[in-house]
Amino acid sequence: MIRFLDLSQAYDDLRPEIDAAIARVSASGWYILGPEVDRFEQAFAAYTESREAIGCATGLDALILVLMAMDIGPGDEVLVPAHTFVATWLAVSRVGARPVPVDVDPDTLNMTATGLVEKITRATKVIIPVHLYGIPVDLAPIMEIARQHGLRVVEDAAQAHGARWDGRRVGAQADAACWSFYPAKNLGAMGDGGAVTTNDTALAERIRLLGNYGAVRKYENLEIGMNSRLDPLQAAILAVKLDKLDTWNTHRVRVAQIYLDGLTDTDLTLPHIPAKADPVWHLFVVRTDRREALLSALSDAGIQTQIHYPIAPFDQPCYADLNLSGEDFPVATGAAKQVLSLPIGPHMPLDDAHRVVDTLQRLTRDGQRVGRGA
Ligand SMILES: *Cc1c(COP(=O)(O)O)cnc(C)c1O
Numbered sequence: 001m002i003r004f005l006d007l008s009q010a011y012d013d014l015r016p017e018i019d020a021a022i023a024r025v026s027a028s029g030w031y032i033l034g035p036e037v038d039r040f041e042q043a044f045a046a047y048t049e050s051r052e053a054i055g056c057a058t059g060l061d062a063l064i065l066v067l068m069a070m071d072i073g074p075g076d077e078v079l080v081p082a083h084t085f086v087a088t089w090l091a092v093s094r095v096g097a098r099p100v101p102v103d104v105d106p107d108t109l110n111m112t113a114t115g116l117v118e119k120i121t122r123a124t125k126v127i128i129p130v131h132l133y134g135i136p137v138d139l140a141p142i143m144e145i146a147r148q149h150g151l152r153v154v155e156d157a158a159q160a161h162g163a164r165w166d167g168r169r170v171g172a173q174a175d176a177a178c179w180s181f182y183p184a185k186n187l188g189a190m191g192d193g194g195a196v197t198t199n200d201t202a203l204a205e206r207i208r209l210l211g212n213y214g215a216v217r218k219y220e221n222l223e224i225g226m227n228s229r230l231d232p233l234q235a236a237i238l239a240v241k242l243d244k245l246d247t248w249n250t251h252r253v254r255v256a257q258i259y260l261d262g263l264t265d266t267d268l269t270l271p272h273i274p275a276k277a278d279p280v281w282h283l284f285v286v287r288t289d290r291r292e293a294l295l296s297a298l299s300d301a302g303i304q305t306q307i308h309y310p311i312a313p314f315d316q317p318c319y320a321d322l323n324l325s326g327e328d329f330p331v332a333t334g335a336a337k338q339v340l341s342l343p344i345g346p347h348m349p350l351d352d353a354h355r356v357v358d359t360l361q362r363l364t365r366d367g368q369r370v371g372r373g374a
Helices: 008-028 035-047 059-069 087-094 139-149 201-210 232-242 245-262 291-300 317-322 330-338 350-364
Strands: 052-056 077-081 098-102 124-127 152-156 176-180 194-198 215-217 284-287 339-342
Touching (some): 008 035, 008 232, 035 052, 035 194, 052 201, 059 087, 059 176, 059 194, 059 201, 098 317, 124 139, 194 201, 245 284, 245 350, 291 339, 291 350, 330 339
Parallel strands (some): 077 098, 077 124, 124 152
Antiparallel strands (some): 052 194, 284 339
16 A cells, blocks of 8 residues: 555654654743744744744744735735635635635646736735645746735745755745645644744734734733744754755655656656756646546555645635636636646655556556546
8 A cells, every 4th residue: 555645754754853852842841932933943944045934823824924914904905826725815815805816827737927917906915826736936927027016925835845946945035935834744743833934024023923912022912913823842843854854855856756757658747847946746746637537546556646636716615705717717627627646755665656657557558548438
């Protein structure tokens, strides 16, 4: 059986260091904010090549806090990719603004500058590109449009810890970047966690305030804030894992390369990697017209796959009142029907990747194609 992703292997890999980190926090008596969170924030800022990192409770909260700190609210519009994890949209809705979807690029399934300008209205305030699946977005053309129209750009980097564009890490090129440390992400905690990175120190200060009840100091509340803080236990665990992140990402690249080399002759649509992109392969997503048949044939062969994501945000029941039609987002609509995520992870044996390739070659060979009749 080839698991989609086995999260306990990260713990097995680093057990003595993680156990020591947990014991240290437990013995310290310091369970909210404090030195462990400060230390991880500094390490993560350095890793992402940004001036500031602010921990918070989840990736969704990171997005919400940034939008709050940018004073986004009712009456405002925020441009989001039509194809993404729904949390990108939820953050916009949570602050009372309206998510305005932009269809994604048919090659990368990411947001590009194409189609952005015609979505901009007088209510538009922010653009949120998502480095989906760990493949970085080309931010420069998006930033240029944003500057021309007085908009801010927030990277949703929840799937792209360590990815680079043109040699530079994602997370420091726009006005702010939002991160999730949900366990299955490339840098994952043993519970929930999130962060914002930014080079804007004033914005960073406001996010800190908003995530801690809006208080400048204890019991003096300047703003109507939230309680969304990174847990010191998770911060200590994340600091241990951060040291391993590049090694783990390199392993993901190896698995991805086996897939890319081994599946070129099949009729699967493989991920497209722009020349300047160094993806970190949070997910390895192929596209196929007979996804359900392939998924079940792979499952029969003992290979777990997943779908990211089966229902586009504009088709979600919670967004029915936006009255969006999938016809206006043909790429995203097609992706929701076709995408299939193959097993990948920092501890996946390379032999397993070869087995996935062999199985897919067999299942997609002419004459024996699963899901195409005889
Ligand atoms: C995981 C994820 C989020 C939300 O992060 P949580 O920590 O689960 O709240 C937001 N955006 C994208 C693209 C994600 O993959």
